[in-house]
Amino acid sequence: MPTIRDVAARAQVSVATVSRVLNDSGYADSQTRARVLRAAADLNYQPNANWSRLKRQSSQTILFLLGNWPGIVMMHMRLLAACERILRGQGYDLVFARYDYARDSAPGDLTLPRMLAQSGAVDGVVLAGVHHENFLHLLDQRPLPYTMLGNSFSGPAAAQAHNCILYDDIGACAEAVAYLRRLGHRRIAFVGNVALPWFGRRYEGYRQAMQEAGLEPISVGDNWPMSGLDYGQLATAQLLRDGLAPTAILAGNDEIAAGLWRELSRRRYHLPHDMSLIGIGNRPEFGVLDPALTSISVFEDQLGERLASLLLERIRHPESAHASETYPCKLIERASCAPPSTPMPNALTIAARKKTP
């Protein structure tokens, strides 16, 4: 790549003059100016990005760090895309990296991602996926601002007091329970592995709402070694076999809801009359479910945008501490919920349906 020296040589001026012309700073004779511009164009000269990073002491780059997440989920992709949109508009680039680390390592034993092991590589970090206290501790020791999607942080709630963007899935689950109760349901189950932090939060919202209503929580499926569709399928079997007899199910996410939906359909349950079903996530890819799935939208696009814009605020005003912010979710009513049938369909009545062609 040509450097400013090449341009200076070709235009037969000093590098200082080239710099002045190209940056429109200071005086320049119009002929000199023309020579410089032509030389720069001829050589297809582009200023070196790394110089300005070194000079400005700012890389104009943000790191999106997806922590401890083996697969890929749409939620993260949408957060990433939303961050990128905001940051690009503000002249920042976005680096995507994954980072897996043990939750129980001492902070000193953690091997930081390459971009964080150096200084000056990034101006700030957005934390998505699952993160643990040991890593946050390490981050806190550096003059590097970060923001975090708080819902899947595994540590104590106190660590979420600052820098976090949260969505109110706890409140949304309570709302879902209230909605199902208004429809007349009393036997409402929750399906999700509560050992995982985000399902744990959701279960908590559900449990509290049930308790306040004087209803008995029903839940299955801690620490099963699968997820998504298969998880939903196994949960269906368990809920029906164990005689728990729910008339409505709140699934920990849409994928589990889809698994429940598939298995219930196979067993000839007619939704929503034989069973009401609510998902969480409002994922468009599950629009294929019929009747359409009632689900809780968490508005990831806005969360991603806010993660980015809050980070930029912190970068620009490092002194001001930013309290965490919690955003509401919304129950999107579709067609998968209805009042419970009377009498409640049981295994026998359902089995009878299988006889008819």
Added chain:
Amino acid sequence: MPTIRDVAARAQVSVATVSRVLNDSGYADSQTRARVLRAAADLNYQPNANWSRLKRQSSQTILFLLGNWPGIVMMHMRLLAACERILRGQGYDLVFARYDYARDSAPGDLTLPRMLAQSGAVDGVVLAGVHHENFLHLLDQRPLPYTMLGNSFSGPAAAQAHNCILYDDIGACAEAVAYLRRLGHRRIAFVGNVALPWFGRRYEGYRQAMQEAGLEPISVGDNWPMSGLDYGQLATAQLLRDGLAPTAILAGNDEIAAGLWRELSRRRYHLPHDMSLIGIGNRPEFGVLDPALTSISVFEDQLGERLASLLLERIRHPESAHASETYPCKLIERASCAPPSTPMPNALTIAARKKTP
């Protein structure tokens, strides 16, 4: 952030000595060495990333450029994740950026993404999404290696001779047609907007296979203003209303297949006997479809890995021109295809089913 000067001052040595100790190059007295190490640790010193980028003339950064794609699809996320995995292993970082540009702008009128407008910001580019010739022309003028997922390139095939990774969706569509023919189908429809480059390629594979078999191509849905589920739904209506009477449908992607599946189910078609259905993409989120969707896997993870590794080869050996590489797809047989019923169910027989509860 502390610099090497701060460390040198604290250890009471020159910056050269600090550099030698920290990089383990050259001799150093063990006491001096200890003083330097302690000073660096005390100050939590990290070398400045931008200096080494400037010095090495390499940013160790790759740009993943998602072109002209308004939404977010899993395919791109998987490609991105696969690239990141390979690149991280090789000491490179990955920047994610989107880039929308008009296909008919002159190359000179294009505003390049920030990272490409500067020199030295990235060492190479992976092109995903949709790209056009004008932009490639601009890229070709620079000493910046790139690789491209060729299937959604909108320009002439000749421009795909180098630097491209392709998946053989043309061959896969021909294979799908052959498979359906073996099952006994003759009226096989294709559903997808062939005006889009990737659907155009897939249609071409389908059309050729049909022609060679002496069968008449059946297709609907050019340039409808929607996509995915809704597209599949409208296509179903059109295929059935217009008396095209297919017994099998090859969908341009899994989402369209899901839309067809949903609408056919609503109309009381029993899959696979009333209609066989094949998708493209083999997306796990459509695992909820029952009977399970037969689909063509394009192995995005391998494509993403190869996009990254080929790019690294090009960076390391800039002189050698790399021919494009095409990778096979695979038809994953599940339960959505069967021999056509005899007699073929028509609108009347299907309508009769709706009468029975």
Added chain:
DNA sequence: CTGAAAGCGCTTACAG
């Protein structure tokens, strides 16, 4: 074994 100095590409006071 250690320090002074040059240099990566560029900008910006400072002379002339």
Added chain:
DNA sequence: CTGAAAGCGCTTACAG
């Protein structure tokens, strides 16, 4: 109006 020089943070021959 233009050039020589210092400096961003660091490494690496080159002296001593």
